[in-house]
Amino acid sequence: MLENLTIRSSRVVDLNLVKVRLSTNLEDFAAYSYFSAFAEDESAPADYEVVCVDLDRDDIPAELYADRTDRTFRGKRFKGGYYLVHYFGEPAHLITVGRTFYVFGRSLEKTVWPYFVKHILTVHSADHGFLHLKAAGFELPGAGATLLVGRNGAGKTVFLAQACLNGARFLSNTHTLVRDGVAHGVPSSIRVRRDQCFGELIDKHDLTAHMESGDYVTDSSTLFESPQISTARVRNVVIVDYDPARPQGLMPISPAAAGTFMEQFSFAVTTYGLKDDLLAHHGDFDTYVDSLARMRAQLTELVEGARCYRANADMLAKEVRDSTLKQLAE
Known part of the structure; x- marks a missing residue:
């Protein structure tokens, strides 16, 4: 069911050694302003994908995500509105499927640079010797x-x-x-x-x-x-x-x-x-x-x-x- 979400904008962020597709059900996403380099081809392959689903934009049934939320330390913290170190916001539901991260909530631009960029760069470094x-x-x-x-x-x-x-x-x-x-x-x-x-x-x-x-x-x-x-x-x-x-x-x-x-x-x-x-x-x-x-x-x-x-x-x-x-x- 996650694959059937409505995606209204998507861009591939170029982080030099890592490419991340940032997708959302919003027509315009404030998180894009955090980045200065993007792939010219929006269909270009990416190493990771972050899918941000704003619950104010679409009426998403809770059963689609609530029971699938990560049972990790981070998954539990997201549900309490704590993202990373001193970054807080609305409660959110994090679902990890391989190298794709789904997050359901509100004002989700507050999760992208504060958490996802740091997490992806760290695990990519761990996997590739950096x-x-x-x-x-x-x-x-x-x-x-x-x-x-x-x-x-x-x-x-x-x-x-x-x-x-x-x-x-x-x-x-x-x-x-x-x-x-x-x-x-x-x-x-x-x-x-x-x-x-x-x-x-x-x-x-x-x-x-x-x-x-x-x-x-x-x-x-x-x-x-x-x-x-x-x-x-x-x-x-x-x-x-x-x-x-x-x-x-x-x-x-x-x-x-x-x-x-x-x-x-x-x-x-x-x-x-x-x-x-x-x-x-x-x-x-x-x-x-x-x-x-x-x-x-x-x-x-x-x-x-x-x-x-x-x-x-x-x-x-x-x-x-x-x-x-x-x-x-x-």
């Missing part, structure tokens, strides 16, 4: 990629934007997949707010504010003249930790310190609370433990093969910015 990180990134000409990690509000987006406005090439805003020292960026929209860093860019490109959040949603090709890249070898790992009260600079730290921090603030399984989801995906203890061990070893390999820094840099100050980017490029 490490999924919460990390922004850019490439300095001839100097490889710099990954930016840090707590929320530490200044990663400002650091990324100022680097890309001053010669760096954009790699990723939020999600990065890594294997064998090579970073693969995940295309997405960029949400910015009117402040000292982005105010001029918002006016220059005549961006329209989101009606609910007041933020502005755009993409890297609009904000930055330098081209976006999809892949680059990692040269630097930078933990962004901006505090104007402390001395400015780019301070080398040990790989061990960087790895310890990243396991809590960058390693997707930990950062997004996906341990239960990954266990459900693998289905057995041994595979799950082996998968986690492999990804942790990849994280150690990444930081040991890179130059690791802690950055307290006011990237809006020209002298500080120039000095920081020069040091990363050396």
Whole structure:
């Protein structure tokens, strides 16, 4: 019966190494605005599919989905209106059929980026030997990629934007997949707010504010003249930790310190609370433990093969910015 749902719009989202078909019974779906890259052919094959069924749009009998809801940790949490970490919304019913995820509820755009993108990138990484990180990134000409990690509000987006406005090439805003020292960026929209860093860019490109959040949603090709890249070898790992009260600079730290921090603030399984989801995906203890061990070893390999820094840099100050980017490029 699930295959007979009325689908009124469907697009294939390009996440670089992963293609996801996003389908819905709505004519226009707010979740499409989260993404910046789509397959030109809407009939193109996809690795995964997310089908969002809005219960206000169609009168869907509860017996179609209620008894088929996933009995996993995540399935139970969805029914309580808890999606992932600090993301909440209307109660929803999650049904997983292979690589297709059906979700029945209301305002389901709140599940797409907060949960499904993170989940899909993580299980895809587990299945194909990648490490999924919460990390922004850019490439300095001839100097490889710099990954930016840090707590929320530490200044990663400002650091990324100022680097890309001053010669760096954009790699990723939020999600990065890594294997064998090579970073693969995940295309997405960029949400910015009117402040000292982005105010001029918002006016220059005549961006329209989101009606609910007041933020502005755009993409890297609009904000930055330098081209976006999809892949680059990692040269630097930078933990962004901006505090104007402390001395400015780019301070080398040990790989061990960087790895310890990243396991809590960058390693997707930990950062997004996906341990239960990954266990459900693998289905057995041994595979799950082996998968986690492999990804942790990849994280150690990444930081040991890179130059690791802690950055307290006011990237809006020209002298500080120039000095920081020069040091990363050396």
